Amino acid sequence: MSGPKDIPTFVKDERLVEMRREQIVRAAVRLFIEKGFHRTTTREIAQASRFSIGTLYEYISSKEDVLYLVCYDINARMREGLEPLEALEAPPDALLRLAIERLIRVVDAMDDEVLLIYQESKSLLPEALKDVLRREAEIVAFFARLLRAGRAQGVFRIAEEDIDLMAENIVVLAEMWAFRRWALRKQYSIERFIATQTRLLLGELGVPAESGRPAEGRPAAAGPSDVRSAED
Amino acid sequence: MSGPKDIPTFVKDERLVEMRREQIVRAAVRLFIEKGFHRTTTREIAQASRFSIGTLYEYISSKEDVLYLVCYDINARMREGLEPLEALEAPPDALLRLAIERLIRVVDAMDDEVLLIYQESKSLLPEALKDVLRREAEIVAFFARLLRAGRAQGVFRIAEEDIDLMAENIVVLAEMWAFRRWALRKQYSIERFIATQTRLLLGELGVPAESGRPAEGRPAAAGPSDVRSAED
């Protein structure tokens, strides 16, 4: 499996398929977040998609297909959220800082969705699960590239062998904003969360903390480079 | 809800209740890991517990109760695994090092169970979920206490406000050994994982990396040392 194209449909008009599946995904994401995959019925999905159950099955061939479409879509939207970073030209440390912030903000905007992936991807059929994990891994791979680039330029102090694990760490320490929100949100603002996770991760890479958000016990110091995110 | 005691049962003999529920949990953990909560039937749970479906319902009053018992048990076993640390007397940094290693080893030994919590606790009834989260939080709280102690002694350079988040980070960076195993295990040994996560976390606390590979049962090194890891 590599994308929704591999899910069989009885409908020939590709445009229509894409459109209807978008409807399905929009409806299903909401329902799955609300009640979980197993407690959501196909009838509910059809109803929320604004067509009959029969029509639903013209576009997918099992409920698991809907889950795959949903997971695929969530992953795609997350990557879209990170896309602006690809084009960015900046020193590695600044870039990484930006990327971490961006990732956390994307996770914040899609927290329900991230949680959904953590909780329901196990219900995917094996083929689909493999595909979803591979796509997940591509987000990690993006960070691994950043790290490698920085290491090549001598900006990051990290062993080559540790790069992949570090990249996993980055993603997990961002996504926990979603799957640990019950613990985090009552005490931390997203700004503080971003600042702290960034400092933790860049600290390990031998990059001193950036100025602006002095933390107790840690002298505020101008970072070695100074690029602001496009959003600022 | 605060513990299995709050789950109603028709049986009066407390000993018996405890015994039977132990059977139930042993059977259900295995089944939930294998097939997930929703795909496991109460009939299967009864059968694997070696008694009838009727008897099962003498000791619980809904399938969700079984999930609660299972989550409770997993949490309890994890805390048991960390218990030896409570009595340990050692400098904060050594203690933390040990605690991180221990936690990761416990996660390694109970990886299926940790994953189960991540994936299925959403199906708990609200009351039960709250209880499970509270107990989860106690593991985090243990690390927060360690951090606070170290901070009080001036060994850890961390803001009071960051302590809770840092403690969450520790737990998440350990538990990811379970919920990211599909990505991690093909590349990393548990030893390397422990070493790297430890370095990352202690680095942030201003504690330089220890030499060698900390192994369980190894006497805590006194005070921070100034040796870089062999990998650097």
Next chain:
Amino acid sequence: MSGPKDIPTFVKDERLVEMRREQIVRAAVRLFIEKGFHRTTTREIAQASRFSIGTLYEYISSKEDVLYLVCYDINARMREGLEPLEALEAPPDALLRLAIERLIRVVDAMDDEVLLIYQESKSLLPEALKDVLRREAEIVAFFARLLRAGRAQGVFRIAEEDIDLMAENIVVLAEMWAFRRWALRKQYSIERFIATQTRLLLGELGVPAESGRPAEGRPAAAGPSDVRSAED
């Protein structure tokens, strides 16, 4: 598969299983005859069996199982109908005469059932179909044994190689009373049908027609032996 014992059930009490399955078969035969296998719903079967759909599925595991039970039962009842012959002592030709008559009378009494087998056994699962055909073949084998005995005694003039085909012919020429009834019944009484098919088959075996039912163009002649069926 070799008998209903191989159909899984959730119910442990074997007596009960047998009883309930009898109910199921009684209900299903009627329904299948009336509407055919595919047009009969499992709910109708449950209802006609006087229990809930859930209970139905405690005793079988698919609708095809019901069909198997039905086919098995029909075959068993047919063989029961022929059983009295097994004990009978008489010259081979008299025995065969009796057996043919008996078979036709059984087919007459179970004509709907015989038709059902012809029309619906194709819907059996492969394993079950094989079993049903094997049991069908045993009826044929009974006649083959009769023929072989008669041949051994020099009463039937038939090549060994033709015996199995001849036995098939006997069964088919009897069962056609069921599956060709739309053509036969408007013109023939069962008595005439029995007489004619018997003459045809015994004629081929070199046994002259029996007296009693003279046919035009054929001199009535005393048969070589003279045993009357128990029913006469």
Next chain:
Amino acid sequence: MSGPKDIPTFVKDERLVEMRREQIVRAAVRLFIEKGFHRTTTREIAQASRFSIGTLYEYISSKEDVLYLVCYDINARMREGLEPLEALEAPPDALLRLAIERLIRVVDAMDDEVLLIYQESKSLLPEALKDVLRREAEIVAFFARLLRAGRAQGVFRIAEEDIDLMAENIVVLAEMWAFRRWALRKQYSIERFIATQTRLLLGELGVPAESGRPAEGRPAAAGPSDVRSAED
């Protein structure tokens, strides 16, 4: 109902109707044989016919219509297979011999189709079923005519009243080559089957066996007349 002409269609061009229906029948016979009538979907029929489901319904008005077309076609092809016999001039016994052989060869060539009729004609709508049975009966009637002619010439020794039953027997003893093939084919060649069934049937008519295939216990003797089938 008397022929496909009575099945309503939205299409006016009769040529087109005939053409399309031929496509439908070709596709449907194959599918019905493969999976049975009920397990074949109209979508599959349309697809195999190389046009859309909408178009299918321009030429028929229900799935049962397709079954009727199929049964009608099978019957027509069987009769076509027997047609050469109509023109043949030969003594009745030779003619009957030929006709039986021919019928069996047609059944052999269309065994799946014959089986289909036996198994699925029950699903025809009452009107259509009546028509199919009537057409079936015409095959039987052909043999009845042969018998009557032979009787008139004094070649066959058979009572007038038995002629129709005898004709049914002929057809059934031929068609069993299809519907009992699971039992017959593992032991008999079609040649032997033809020979044996012919002998059985002609024996009953007082016609001695033909030379060529002497059967044990039965002296080989030249038949009273000697006409070879056109195929020889």
Next chain:
DNA sequence: TATGAATGAGGTTTCATTCAT
């Protein structure tokens, strides 16, 4: 205290047919 047969609401999926284009 233990059993397990019974229940039936509700799950997913199918498919003959229609009708706007």
Next chain:
DNA sequence: GATGAATGAAACCTCATTCAT
């Protein structure tokens, strides 16, 4: 004449829970 997307009743089957024994 041809198309194929849309429909929804209805199919088969599951399973948490109860309750008489």
